Amino acid sequence: MNDGARNEDSGGGLRARRREATYAALTAEARRLTAERTLSGFTVEEIADAVGVSRRTVFNYFQTKEDAVLGVRDEDLLAEHREAFLDTADRQDLPGALRDLVLATFDAMEHVPTDGEELIELMHGEPALLRRMDRLHADRHRQLAALIAEREGLDAEDAFAATAAGLVGHLVMSTMRELAEEPLRPADADPADPVDSAGAAGAPSGLGGPAEAPSRARLRQLLAARFEHARRLFG
Template sequence: MTIVDSADELGRRDRKKLETRAALEQAALTLVAERGLAGVTVEDIAEAVDVSSRTFFNYFPSKEDALIGPSPASAAELREKLEAMPADIPVLEALRRMSRAEAERVQERREQWLLRLKVFEQNPSLLPRLVTSGTETERAITDAVARRAGVEPGTSGYPELATAAAMAAFRVAMIRWSAADGLPELADLVDEGFAQLAAGLPNP
């Protein structure tokens, strides 16, 4: 086998893994939306994708993890996006651009994300796990904001507050987007939220 053949084989394996992971996520979301969290087992999810339970656990520690799935971008990716923006861009605008880019990535998988949000709404027991999964992301963004603002985390409170406000704006946009069945563009809703923050949240 040549080096090229080996590279092609590795590429096929990686694609197959990504396809299997995505299929397991989709099966988990679809089944839980239909039956509820308590009515679905790991075995049910694996069977829907025609793989073994052991294969499922190669990708996810639990069915809840399959439901939450990956964030649109990792904590490291978000931090890098902020750090790559020109230093003269104000913090709130940099956070808006970062959030808008994430909204566009979510929009590309509109149906799956709408289904995921529906599952979260129907199964409130998933929310604490969802919050926990966002902790690393919030910490990474806070660190990047602190460097951009030239302050130390935990001193003025500015990096923490700016990050929390940005994440809240994104979360509210997601809620509005889900409630409207994904009809508006998520990125536009994100822009609306940041515009209100930039204006100081005046009374409507």
């Protein structure tokens, strides 16, 4: 790789880390304000001012204030891996392909959430967050069911595809809950995920910092185990 390419990659990596730092800061501030004042007790402008960005920047990351609290980005990670998932139809069974699809979507995320327990508490006190999460879950369930149906050559509304998508959703949510509730386990760090004193992959301390690599490795471990249990149960 020449110096120009290296500089371009370095610049792109720096921009990505800055985006992740801004994303994490916006979500953290939205959750702090929700905990202190309730969801209706603050404005998007207050989130932006606290983080040092514009109101427009907040909406570049999130569609709504609820999405900022939930940490839901305005992007479709599933679509990025659609073709790879469909291409597995002739060489991999469906449980394995679904496992790899889920792992690939999490691998594409720079920041692995580790504060799920805090978010669950906020959602219990804010019906608007629960309603928004329900809508998002329903949308993603339909998208995954349609993708499964396409891979398996089924009708778009096929009950098998819907059931499989529902099972995947349950496996992911139960995994995230377990990850949020268990203590940090540095021994689970993946050697492929470098962690230095500045945090994971050079991320700013406190924003996907030292806990990031262990969390990612542990997330993969828990997800893989749950998919294997499902395979044994229904295989």
